Amino acid sequence: MRSQTFIEILLLVAFAFMSASIQGAEEKVTFQEHILPLVQANCAKCHNDDKKKADLDLTSYQGALKGSGSGAVLLSGNPDGSKLWKALTHAEEPFMPPNRPKLADKELEVFKKWIQGGLLENQNGKAITAVSPNVDLTLKADTTGKPEGPPPMPKSLPTLPITHTAHLNAVTGLAVSPWAPLVAVTGQRQILLYHAETKALIGILPFNEGEPVEVKFSRSGQLLLAAGGWGAKSGKVIVWDVATGEPRMTLGQ
Secondary structure (H helix, E strand, O other): OHHHHHHHHHHHHHHHHHHHHHHHHHOOOEHHHHHHHHHHHHOOOOOOOOOOHHHOOOOOHHHHHHOEOOEOOOOOOOHHHOHHHHHHOOOOOOOOOOOOOOOOHHHHHHHHHHHHOOOEOOOOOOOOOOOOOOOOOOOOOOOOOOOOOOOOOOOOOOOOOOOOOOOOOOOOOEEEOOOOOEEEEEOOOEEEEEEOOOOOEEEEEEOOOOEEEEEEEOOOOOEEEEEEEEOOOEEEEEEEEOOOOOEEEEEEO
16 A cells, blocks of 8 residues: 555656646747747848848847847846847837837747747757846946046136137037036137036136137046147147146147
């Protein structure tokens, strides 16, 4: 009796294991069987081998893995980090399909399972090594050179006089501080500094060496460079301390 009971338990365990294996095989989502039909119905018009909008071909397995001109759109095992998933769920632009509601939840679930399952090509395909969801692959602002403390802003620069000429010229130089709400604009023999939020004029830096044509902040935002001069006669580059307005360097002749 005990022997029979033991055999029955073994059979039950074996049956459960087989059922789980069969169920796992049935839930396997592949590109050829499941994803490609959805692509052909919703994405192939723009992302095919001939058109390749954004340099992305979704009608072939290799094309989907290759991604777009800006990089991979699929991260194995990581739907939330995959650009294609973000586009399909309208979590991030460009939305797909364009100018249409997002796909039905049932269809989105197929894409999600495919990514989670390792981006299989077919039933006999090998899963691609998963990318950990904990790895943050999103682009962030470059914090290199960020100064400690409050970002540099003009403290007590003169705001007069503002030079005006008889004939107005187009703005040739414009720069925004990487850390402070500060905008520099080339003017008539001067650089005008504006508060980016209030739009108030908060400082003027003289450029007596001619007409300034280009301005640029340093990576830290502590320095401002202006280049200009007189056409075919002379050229100058001046570097100021943003907070004090004092010239740090002058180059050219």
